[in-house]
Amino acid sequence: MSRTVSLPLWLFGLILLFAAVTFASHFLFPSVRWFFRKRMERAVARLNRRLARPIEPFKLARRHDMIQRLIYDPSVVEAALEHARSQGVPENVAFELARDYAREIVPAFSATVYFTFGIRLAKALSRLLYRVRLGELDMKRLERIDPEASVIFVMNHRSNMDYVLVTWLASRTSALSYAVGEWARIWPLSAMIRSMGAYFIRRRDRTHLYRRVLARYVQLATEGGVTQAFFPEGGLSLTGRQAEPRLGLLNYIVSGASERRDVIFVPVAINYDRVLEDRVLIAAGALGQRRFRAPIRPLLRGTVFYLWRRVTGRLTGFGTASVAFGTPLSLAQFRAGHGGETTAALAEELMRRVAETVPVLPVPLVCWLLLERQPRTEAVLLEEVGAALDRLTGLGVQVPRRDTGEVMADALRILRRRRLVAPSSLSLSEEGIPLLRYYANSIAHHFEAPALPAPTLRPEQVL
Numbered sequence: 001m002s003r004t005v006s007l008p009l010w011l012f013g014l015i016l017l018f019a020a021v022t023f024a025s026h027f028l029f030p031s032v033r034w035f036f037r038k039r040m041e042r043a044v045a046r047l048n049r050r051l052a053r054p055i056e057p058f059k060l061a062r063r064h065d066m067i068q069r070l071i072y073d074p075s076v077v078e079a080a081l082e083h084a085r086s087q088g089v090p091e092n093v094a095f096e097l098a099r100d101y102a103r104e105i106v107p108a109f110s111a112t113v114y115f116t117f118g119i120r121l122a123k124a125l126s127r128l129l130y131r132v133r134l135g136e137l138d139m140k141r142l143e144r145i146d147p148e149a150s151v152i153f154v155m156n157h158r159s160n161m162d163y164v165l166v167t168w169l170a171s172r173t174s175a176l177s178y179a180v181g182e183w184a185r186i187w188p189l190s191a192m193i194r195s196m197g198a199y200f201i202r203r204r205d206r207t208h209l210y211r212r213v214l215a216r217y218v219q220l221a222t223e224g225g226v227t228q229a230f231f232p233e234g235g236l237s238l239t240g241r242q243a244e245p246r247l248g249l250l251n252y253i254v255s256g257a258s259e260r261r262d263v264i265f266v267p268v269a270i271n272y273d274r275v276l277e278d279r280v281l282i283a284a285g286a287l288g289q290r291r292f293r294a295p296i297r298p299l300l301r302g303t304v305f306y307l308w309r310r311v312t313g314r315l316t317g318f319g320t321a322s323v324a325f326g327t328p329l330s331l332a333q334f335r336a337g338h339g340g341e342t343t344a345a346l347a348e349e350l351m352r353r354v355a356e357t358v359p360v361l362p363v364p365l366v367c368w369l370l371l372e373r374q375p376r377t378e379a380v381l382l383e384e385v386g387a388a389l390d391r392l393t394g395l396g397v398q399v400p401r402r403d404t405g406e407v408m409a410d411a412l413r414i415l416r417r418r419r420l421v422a423p424s425s426l427s428l429s430e431e432g433i434p435l436l437r438y439y440a441n442s443i444a445h446h447f448e449a450p451a452l453p454a455p456t457l458r459p460e461q462v463l
């Protein structure tokens with residue numbers, strides 16, 4: 001028993017290593033995990049005191065527990081059994097598949113990553129690129145929402161800056177959980193996105209089992225009071241106009257909503273003087289496909305150029321980015337007024353509210369006027385800008401707070417710098433017209449019905 005055993009050094013090292021790992025995983029890791037969890041809970045409690053909508057326990061549940069809860073949900077179990085039957089595979093294979101789906105969907109929210117890293121980065125990036133505008137009324141509207149309800153932000157999708165801006169602007173209210181498409185499923189981006197509380201969705205997987213797991217996740221999160229955000233259009237707008245809504249996520253929310261907790265949808269509309277990806281989106285639209293090839297070289301060149309201008313103090317930025325929150329809609333109230341088919345009617349109403357909330361900015365406005373009214377001099381354009389702003393203000397649309405002359409000058413400066421408008425006249429460059437159309441489209445619906453009255457021009461303004 002007390003005999004000496006001789007071992008090669010490498011084997012001894014290996015045994016020590018395994019012993020250390022076992023010791024750590026049984027004794028050290030649980031207490032380290034417990035220590036960090038306690039710290040995290042204290043930090044979240046402090047954070048919740050200053051948030052209008054505190055972070056719900058659902059969002060803080062351990063990822064492993066959430067995955068278990070999801071795959072043992074009766075409707076997921078039923079879908080897995082049905083999958084096994086229809087595909088002729090053993091039940092445990094179908095359950096493993098459900099587990100894989102759940103692992104892919106369930107986020108790993110970290111309040112530290114979200115509030116100390118994400119929000120700060122989002123704020124810095126937004127301010128670096130744009131002059132950011134948020135209506136004052138908007139924050140008050142958000143703070144008035146029933147604290148017991150689940151809030152879901154429904155947004156138009158213009159740029160990858162959308163979620164950066166909204167995440168930062170809504171950070172006084174709560175942490176948002178986004179539905180993210182397949183494009184972000186690359187490491188380490190996917191890990192970062194998960195830790196920001198976002199959940200992944202597969203838009204192309206139409207199998208019943210996958211859709212059941214996704215539906216139940218969305219329903220459990222909504223029931224758990226998680227504040228969410230999604231883009232019903234399901235992708236970036238390629239034309240500048242709002243696209244038709246996808247009904248899937250909305251239908252999961254509507255069909256899973258309980259009497260216990262109302263769901264409040266908050267329409268969010270974003271608009272820009274300059275969408276960073278505009279040329280890529282227009283090119284994809286012209287080809288009729290949604291495959292975006294990131295132009296790496298122009299991107300790097302642009303970034304270096306931009307940073308150089310920033311360092312040398314010659315940077316004028318990309319104009320204004322404006323976010324506006326529209327009139328919230330209560331699902332319970334909407335349902336009471338709409339029997340039968342709720343999802344499609346709800347989608348239509350939400351898209352209408354998002355559209356009416358779209359803010360008007362100098363570049364989209366001047367693009368629309370240049371294309372539709374074709375003014376020949378800046379004096380005529382100025383008159384048109386004034387008339388349009390008066391009309392839009394009358395309709396309750398959010399317009400720039402600067403005076404008419406500044407609005408026109410800002411827009412022309414940006415358009416001329418991009419060589420879309422001639423330096424000393426209002427002539428448009430041929431290849432710039434699709435870009436002008438793209439920006440004009442973002443606000444065209446505000447003018448569509450009824451038509452803008454004819455401008456009142458003094459005779460000396462007409463060439």
Ligand SMILES: CCCCCCCCCCCCCCCC(=O)SCCNC(=O)CCNC(=O)[C@H](O)C(C)(C)COP(=O)(O)OP(=O)(O)OC[C@H]1O[C@@H](n2cnc3c(N)ncnc32)[C@H](O)[C@@H]1OP(=O)(O)O
Pocket residue numbers: 118119121122125157163164167178179180181182193196198201202203204206211215230231232233234235236245246247248249250251343344
């Ligand atoms: C630097 C610092 C950063 C800081 C900040 C970081 C934040 C952390 C990162 C966040 C990053 C976010 C970035 C997001 C940017 C995207 O990724 S946008 C794209 C992802 N989002 C979306 O797509 C949301 C909207 N999409 C949907 O709702 C889609 O329907 C789904 C669920 C994805 C499914 O896709 P689909 O099958 O192509 O869609 P669709 O045909 O419309 O729907 C079919 C379903 O609708 C149902 N349906 C159809 N018509 C009806 C009807 N009339 N009534 C009822 N149901 C109907 C069908 O029955 C079917 O049901 P299921 O079979 O699914 O159960």
